[in-house]
Amino acid sequence: MNDTKNKIKEYWNERSSTFDLSPGHVIINRNEGAAWKSLLQEKIGLNAKKVIDIGAGTGFLSIMLAEMGYEVVGLDLSEEMMERAKKKAMVRGVKVEFKQGDAENLPFETGSFDALVNRAVLWTLPNPKKAIAEWRRVLKPGGKLCFFLHEPHPDGVSDRARRYFGNIFILVTERRNPWNSLYDGNKLGVDLPFRGGVEPSVITKLLEDSGLKNVSAEPMMKIARLKRNNLPLFNKITASKHVQYCYTAVNPK
Numbered sequence: 001m002n003d004t005k006n007k008i009k010e011y012w013n014e015r016s017s018t019f020d021l022s023p024g025h026v027i028i029n030r031n032e033g034a035a036w037k038s039l040l041q042e043k044i045g046l047n048a049k050k051v052i053d054i055g056a057g058t059g060f061l062s063i064m065l066a067e068m069g070y071e072v073v074g075l076d077l078s079e080e081m082m083e084r085a086k087k088k089a090m091v092r093g094v095k096v097e098f099k100q101g102d103a104e105n106l107p108f109e110t111g112s113f114d115a116l117v118n119r120a121v122l123w124t125l126p127n128p129k130k131a132i133a134e135w136r137r138v139l140k141p142g143g144k145l146c147f148f149l150h151e152p153h154p155d156g157v158s159d160r161a162r163r164y165f166g167n168i169f170i171l172v173t174e175r176r177n178p179w180n181s182l183y184d185g186n187k188l189g190v191d192l193p194f195r196g197g198v199e200p201s202v203i204t205k206l207l208e209d210s211g212l213k214n215v216s217a218e219p220m221m222k223i224a225r226l227k228r229n230n231l232p233l234f235n236k237i238t239a240s241k242h243v244q245y246c247y248t249a250v251n252p253k
């Protein structure tokens with residue numbers, strides 16, 4: 001593993017203890033969970049069996065998919081994030097196979113999976129184009145790709161104020177300094193092309209250029225609304241308004 005990937009892995013190992021404290025990272029009520037499951041079922045379909053969740057983290061998608069009856073492999077760079085996911089899967093009584101690996105260099109045979117999913121991962125990869133080529137490689141012909149990613153962070157005065165107060169809240173509740181992240185400034189030492197979020201047109205072009213078909217990008221307004229309605233008041237005020245998109249594509253036969 002190269003130096004950049006090691007730094008990223010160490011960051012997430014440390015971050016694992018606070019990751020699920022953010023209401024944005026977990027399901028906070030039943031309606032939201034039901035909406036996620038219905039979206040995943042619509043995008044992946046009922047015929048898919050083997051699904052891989054790339055950058056599975058603490059298991060947000062992996063565990064939901066296992067509950068829906070899919071055979072799930074969760075892959076992540078960070079052992080500590082996956083330890084959390086394993087414990088959560090056990091508590092929920094579902095089976096997920098977790099494996100350490102790199103999203104840009106997958107340890108699987110070509111054509112291994114019926115579907116590949118991920119959430120909030122492409123922004124932290126140094127080479128998104130390589131990652132997408134890998135994701136396509138491990139999909140069976142006709143296999144479905146479905147992932148979730150935010151548009152660029154807005155940066156107006158009110159957005160910066162909201163972020164500032166949100167960070168103070170994190171400092172107090174999580175005892176973590178969000179101003180001192182590996183992803184701030186040039187600490188990582190390499191460019192992450194999608195670090196601040198990305199325009200949907202950039203992603204759809206990348207997917208089309210990689211040879212994937214039926215490419216689509218949908219803003220996830222319903223889930224965002226459900227999430228926002230159920231947030232505690234302070235999180236509601238400080239939550240960023242940038243939209244998360246659901247991207248889908250098919251590996252041609």
Ligand SMILES: C[S@@+](CC[C@H](N)C(=O)[O-])C[C@H]1O[C@@H](n2cnc3c(N)ncnc32)[C@H](O)[C@@H]1O
Pocket residue numbers: 005008009012025054055056057058059060061075076077078081101102103104118119120121124125
């Ligand atoms: C923002 S978290 C998202 C976690 C999870 N997908 C979710 O939505 O809750 C990003 C995850 O990507 C993982 N990650 C970062 N770079 C990776 C890479 N090159 N290969 C695999 N996983 C990676 C991190 O360890 C972390 O668990």
